[in-house]
Amino acid sequence: QKEVEQNSGPLSVPEGAIASLNCTYSDRGSQSFFWYRQYSGKSPELIMFIYSNGDKEDGRFTAQLNKASQYVSLLIRDSQPSDSATYLCAVSKGNQAGTALIFGKGTTLSVSS
Amino acid sequence: KAGVTQTPRYLIKTRGQQVTLSCSPISGHRSVSWYQQTPGQGLQFLFEYFSETQRNKGNFPGRFSGRQFSNSRSEMNVSTLELGDSALYLCASSPQASWAKNIQYFGAGTRLSVL
Numbered sequence: 001q002k003e004v005e006q007n008s009g010p011l012s013v014p015e016g017a018i019a020s021l022n023c024t025y026s027d028r029g030s031q032s033f034f035w036y037r038q039y040s041g042k043s044p045e046l047i048m049f050i051y052s053n054g055d056k057e058d059g060r061f062t063a064q065l066n067k068a069s070q071y072v073s074l075l076i077r078d079s080q081p082s083d084s085a086t087y088l089c090a091v092s093k094g095n096q097a098g099t100a101l102i103f104g105k106g107t108t109l110s111v112s113s
Numbered sequence: 114k115a116g117v118t119q120t121p122r123y124l125i126k127t128r129g130q131q132v133t134l135s136c137s138p139i140s141g142h143r144s145v146s147w148y149q150q151t152p153g154q155g156l157q158f159l160f161e162y163f164s165e166t167q168r169n170k171g172n173f174p175g176r177f178s179g180r181q182f183s184n185s186r187s188e189m190n191v192s193t194l195e196l197g198d199s200a201l202y203l204c205a206s207s208p209q210a211s212w213a214k215n216i217q218y219f220g221a222g223t224r225l226s227v228l
Contacts, residue, residue: 031214032214032215032216034216034217036219042221043201043203043219043220043221043222044156044203044219045219046216046217046218046219049214049216051214088156090156092214092215094169094215097168097169098161098163098168098169099144099161099168099169099215100146100158100161100169100171101146101148101156101158101205101215101217102158103148103155103156103157104155105155106155
C-alpha cells in the first residue's frame, strides 16, 4: 500500500463549479497534512495545511481532515480556469529527530471556461 | 521576504559526471529539505538538514549527498551521474517552529538532464 494515494485524474470541472480532490494515507501517526498546487513546469506552491480533524477554510479553498478514516480532501469553490494544475497531497512523517513530507502522485485538475 | 532560491535553474551533464546544486532558504528558516521529482515516481524525499546536521534521509543511493552551512544554505551533490538521475530537484525550507507542523516552502527547482 502506498503511503499517500491520490486519484491521478484528470478531474474536469466547468468554470464556477466545485472541484473535490481526495487523498488517503496509511500512517495513522501522521499529524500534518498539506495541499500543494503545481503548475506545469513550475515548483509546488503551498495552498493549505491542516492539523486537526474537521474543516479549514481559506478563501475559495476548504481542506477537510478525517483521521479516523485516514482521509484528506480539498474543495475548490467557484473553480476558475487558473485553478487548472496538478494538486499534490502531502503528509508529514517523522519526529523530533527529523521529518519529511511524503507526497501523493497528484491529481490533475482541468477547469473549462 | 525573499523565497527559497535554487541555483542553477538548469543543468546538462553526461553520465559519470558529478553535479552540485545550491539552495538558499528563506531568511530565518533553519531546516532545508531536498526532493527529487520525476514523471514516473513523483516527488520523493532525499534528505533533511537542520543546524548543519542531516536529520533524515530518504531511500536513495549513497551517490546522493548533501550538506548545510552555518548560514543555513545547503548544497546537494550527485556523483557518478546516471541517466535515471534526470529530474527536477527541489529544495524546501521550513521555519521548524514545531516538528509536527512541518510547513515547507519550495524553491523553483533545478532541472537536471543527464545525457
